Structure formats: C-alpha cells, structure tokens
Amino acid sequence: MATGIRDKVVVLGMGCSRFGERWDVGEEELMLEAFRECIADAGIPPGEIQAAWLASCLDEINVGKSALPLAMTLRLSNIPVTRVENYCASGSEAFRGAVYAVASGACDFALALGAEKLKDTGYGGLPGLDIGTMPPLWWANVSAPGAFAQLASAYVAKYGKSAQDVKRAMAQISAKSHDNGAKNPKAHLQKPVSVEQILASPMIAEPLGLFDCCGVSDGAACAIVTTPELARSLGKKDLVAVKALQIAVSDGTEAGHNSWDGSYFATTRLAAQRAYEEAGIKNPREELSMIEVHDCFSITELVTMEDLHISPPGHAVKDVMDGFYNSDGPVPCQIDGGLKCFGHPIGASGIRMIYEIYLQLLGRAGPRQLPNPRFGLTQNIGGFPHQNVCGISVIGRYGA
Amino acid sequence: MIGIVSYGAYLPRLRLNKKAIAMANAWMDPALLAHAKGERAMANWDEDSVTMAVEAARDCLAGQDRGRVGALYLASTSPPFADRQNAGIVAGALNLSEQIATLDLGASQKAATSGLLAALNAVKAGAVQTVLLAAADKRRTKAACAQEMQFGDGAAALLLGSGAVAAEFLGGHSVSVDFVDHYRGQNRAFDYTWEERWIRDEGYGKIVPPAVIRALEKTGVKPEQVAHFALPCVYGGVAAGVAKKAGIRPEAVRDNLAAVCGETGAAHVLVMLAQALQEAVPGQILVAAGFGQGADVLVFRATDRVAHCVPPLGVKGYLARRKEETNYMKFLTFNQLVLQERGLRAERNPQTALSVLYRKRGMLLGLVGGCCPKCRTPQFPKAEVCVNPQCRALGPQEDYLFADRPARVNSWSADNLTYTVDPPAHYGMVRFDGGGQFMADFTDYDVGQVQVGMPVRMVFRIRGKDEERGMTRYFWKAAPIAADKED
Incomplete structure (x- = not known):
C-alpha cells in the first residue's frame, strides 16, 4: 500500500541564479551559479551526489539534448544523470525524480537542477514550438499567451462575469506580483507597476496585455535532497520536508471532449486534490501559508486560485480584489514575484518556486519574509489549458 | 437526358474597392482611374484555387449524395501544385470516394469549358455516371496593371450527370486556334498581354461568333431563343458584339460581373453560368462560351427542375456575402507583391512529413474524426481509445465527418x-453540435466581433506555406457565420 512521500525526504540545500536577460552568460554559467549556492547550503562535497536530474525544455536553443550538459558542466563523476522534459513543468519533474530516488533508498543525496537559456533567440517572447511532425499540420497557430487567453473568454462566459471586472482582477494579480518582486534581488523585474499601467499596456493576445504576461528570462535553480536522518547527521536543525509531489497529465479529455468548458485546469484540480491528501491537508484555504503558482499569465493565476480549491468556483475575482492573495493576506501568492517578475526560464521555474518556499520556511526571505509559515504549495503548469502537465508540490516543516 | 444536376459557386468574402487600387497608383498611371469603378473579389491570405474550388463544390453538392460522384475535374490556371494533383486535394477535402477518377485541367482560360465538354461527353458515353467539375482561379497580377482591377478571385462547380437534371445539355462546339492574347510562361507569376484592340477585334470578334453559330446549328437552337449568353471578357461590350454577330438578342447577354467581382479566370464562365442558372426559368436556353486559344460553346436548356436545384448560396448569395476592403496594401501583402518585414517568428518552417500527410489524409484533408462504437461520442482526432472519460472503449472508431457539422466558439483569443499574414491571429476552442471539440484557427472574422457562442462553419484553408520547399499545407478553420451576414 503506497504511503505517499510525506516527510520521507528533506531538502538539504537549494540555490537559484539571478533571473533575467543574462546576455553575459550561457546555460553553463547559469547552472553553476545555482549549483554553487546549493552545494554550499547543503554542506556536502559535490562527490557525495549519487544521482542527478536535469530539467530543460527547449533543447533547440538551450543546453541541447540529453543529461550530458549538466554532467559535463558540473563534472559529475559518471553518476547517473537524467534529463527530463515535460513542457514548462519540467522543473517539477526533475525535483520529483531526485526526491523519489532518495525515498526509494537508491541513493542518499540526489540533485535536481532546472535551467533554461531563453534569450538567445533574437526576439522577445517565448520561442515558437516545433513539436513533432503532426502538430504543424493541424494545430491552431497558437502562441502561449493566445492559448492561455482562451481561459478568460471561457471563464467570463461560464460565470457570467463582466469582462472588465475580470480584466481588472487580472491587473490586480500582476500589480501584486510586481509589488512582491520589487523586494527580490534575484527577480528579473523589480519595479512596482500600477493597475492603471497594467490595464493600459499594449495587447498581446486578447484580453492579455503586456503586463498580464510573465517575462522571458534566463535562469537556473537547483536542489539537493536527502533523508531526514542524513540531514540531521549533517547538523541541520530546521528541516524542510517534501509533503506531497503530484503530477497530473491531460489525457486528451479537455482538448476533445465537451465535458471540458475551457475555463479551468482539469489537471490542477486533480493534482491539488491528490497533493492535499498526500500532505494531510484538509482545508487548503486555512492551512496553506503561501503558494507559488504558475502565473505565466495573470488569467492563469486567477483560475488556478479556484483549481487549487482555495477560492470557491467563480470567486477568485472577489478574493483577488479583497487582497486575499496579497503579501499581507491570508494566503500570500507569488511572494517572490512569481513568473511575472522572475520570467520563465522553462526548466528552472518549478524548482525556483520550491526555492522560495524553502527560504520562507527557513526564515531566510529577507524583506519578503512571512511570519511563521508552515506549508507552502507550488503549482507548475506545462503546455496549454487544453492539454497540459501540472506538477504540484507541498513543502513544509519536517514533522508539521 | 444528360446535363447539369446541380451547380454552386464561391466568391471570397473580401471585396477590394477598385478606387483604393487606382488612388494608390494614379500618380504613375492616371489611366487606371478609368477602371476605378466597383470592387473585385479578393481571396483571403489563406485561400487559393484549391480552397475556393472546395467551397464551390460544397455549394454545388449540398443535398447531393457525394457517393455518386464518379469523377472530379478541376480547371484552373493558378493551381498551387505543378506536380501533385490539385483535383486530388479537392476530392480529399470533399471526402469523395477514393475509387474515382480525378483530373487537373489548365493552361488556358477555356479550361473550364473544355472540361465541361469532356465531362458531359464522358457521361453521355456512359463511361461515368456523374462528374463534378470545379473551376477556380486566383491569378496574380503586377501592382498597378489594368488586370489588377479587371480580375477577381473565385470559383464555381457543376455536378454533371443524367436523369433529373436542372439543365439539359443540348450540344456544343469547339475550335482550337493558337491565338495568344496573353500568355504566362512556365514558372512565371504574371501574364504578358497583347494590345486590347487586337484581342477584341481579331480574337473575340472573329473566333467566337462562328463557334457560337455552329453550336446553335448543331443543337437546332435558333439564336433568338437564347435567354442567357455567358461569355466572359474583361473588355466591355465584347460579349454584346459577339452576341450581335451570332444573332443573339442583346438582353440575353450576361453581365460579366466586372463591377462586383472581377473576372475569375478559368472559373468565370462557370461563375456566369451558375448565376444564369440561379435566374433561369424552365425551358430557357443557356449558352456558355469560353475563350482562350480558340473557344468552346455549350448549349443548355433549363428543365422543370431548375428551380429545385438552387444552391445554398450560389453566385447570388456569395455576391451578397461581402466585406469591403479598402486597404490596398493588404491586397499587395496577401498576394506577395511587396517585400515585407515579417519578423523572426515567421522563420519557423518545419518540413511537411509526406508520410504523415498520407497516413492522416482523412483527418487533414477531410476533417474526418471518429465516433466511439460503444458510447457514440464524436471526437477529433479519431482515436484508438475513446476520449469520453466515462467510456474509454478500445477499438476502431467509425469515421465521423466534422466538416459540415454546425459548431460554436467555446473560447477564443486575438x-x-x-506570426500570421493577417494579424491578430484568431483561434479558439470550437465545439460541435452533437459532440466533439478542438482548438482551431479562425478565418474570415471581423476583428472585435468574435465572441463565445458565435456559430461557425468549418472551411478548408491554407494553414501555412513552406515557401522554401514549395509546399502549401491545408487544414480546416472556423469561419464565423455572423460575419457572413454583415454588410
């Protein structure tokens, strides 16, 4: 009988590069920047790492295929290294690999590292995806903002909301994240932006304006995980444990069956439910101290509030406008600035979210520090609303 | 009795105001102002001869049993492929049986009438029961030439067979003369045209009248009996002059649609004939003449069924379904007549895997999905495991045709x-009445008018062009229906 991952594995150390338009560095330097911080934090020599996972998505413009770029950059001495790719949820996938390796007893110390060098394309925005031979023959001509913008029209239609009210809530979401990101020296965008500025920004994909979209950045993040016992033996006192790790992948229902109305993430709903069960969380609205969600676009964050079962269906607009998810609200969301301010170096994002929860739980978040957090949740979406991969983790104090 | 069983047409929704063309170019050629009357049909960026032929054929085949179509002929002087049968693409988009003969006709402005004669003769000989003849043209012209204002883009289709026909074929006559009023060399984009007065007097004036007279003699029809005389010519008064020489009454001469549509190339004689059929009453004689290195003249008599074979739209309906375009730059852009900055995103250009294209031809050309044998859920694409989460039955699904199913916009964005030729790109989840949904590109939309719940019609369009390798990729898009009713 499976017992879940709760408290079986702890985070020994983490690192995160500065995110941004890192014109001066490539993927190797980004990986090293995150790794140096991580290995120093973990307090073990690199040779202790027995297995590693690399997350990267766009190999055409990035580190290239296979796990070799990580193994060679860090000179990981012939240990098993695996590259994982699961769209924008790749980082969560790498973390899961490392955590499961430790939980299985196969190794004592495992590394998960996500990295993406996006700013080598010559243009702004995410590069277009060339996916296999069949999609170019029939897929709609989607960009990421256009695909996620679909949520807005379907959400407005489903709940009979006014498009203006939803647009304003979306702007409020971005404004809140900018306020938070302004306090984060590692964020790409560190300037507050007003709701009025956001509403007036040029249209990218209706109804998403420029400030409804996350930045496009270079970055890397990594984690070393081990068992609680080993962490203790290394002198760690406050242990940050993995409470739940869930991944839900679309099975094609949303894309092709009329039971999906286009206004929500079916995968997030399921993965969240499973994660709460795994973590022993009964009432997420009451129990979660903070959340880091996949705010690739403001509308994504809005519907995700409901898909995580925190805001009741149709009530996210009200919660957002009431400041429920603000840094001083009951469940602060994107306390680090989120994808909105960090940008979204695809392979890195999932681990970057966990990094913030980790800092907060250890009281290391500086001016962003929340009082006495217990549980944090990350939600990492890859793909499009109509077919996606959702990774959810719950991270908390060991034994809590 | 053999003849025209049904007919249809297609004109692109956009109509370019000719004044916009003239005003942009009059600085260098003030003579263009003389042509600046009315509008011309302008294909959207994602339309070509193949897609327009498909639409005309759908108009023609409404209410007809597609299983009866034994052959498909496609006439065009602007086919997208020089070596890949264009008629075969049209047949695939129409989901016709693969057990049929298909044929491309071209290389002359009389290609459609030549094809029409060949088709009728094949039916007459009993070689085939019914032939679908489609004709379409989208001829490119240089900017600021007269043809730019004289031509239009469009298509027409006729279903030819025996028995209950709308118009009986009485007979015809052909002449072949290498009279080169214009030519377009192999791999050349534009026509090279000789002097108008010579074409009018020496060409139309001397080649067509004897052919008309001979056709009428062969069919025993008196010239004054002709009620509809369809002879395309971009020059005003030419058709009337030919009619006069042949003894046909002036009121029988059909308008060449110069002011509302422009001459649609090889398709135009069928466009004019289709319009005549929409107005014909039983017993009337219709004469269609195609000119181009000679002439074909065909004589028909409308039967009692002519009023019962009215297409959903036909020329009349498509002329009414219009949206004025006054942006000449858009026309130049759509026709690749200006070298424009497209941005780096436009550089993405995967090859087309021909083996995939073949394996999935039903899905890609015909929009064929699947229907679960157990729960009857329609789904696109067709799958090995049912998409219905309550079912998930394994096993082969039955073909389910989505192309003509009513559908609605479930979500959208602009x-x-x-990258698209005509931004902002509109697309969204399209939900079909009766079940099934998928994320589709939209076309023929009005910016600012798309909304959730809007009814759409699926149309076969260009998905993208691989200019490096010369491949045109087609797929189906959703066209808002409300937009059709505007203007």
Missing part, C-alpha cells in the same frame, strides 16, 4: 504575438 493573438498579436504569433
């Missing part, structure tokens, strides 16, 4: 980021 995307300024993704």
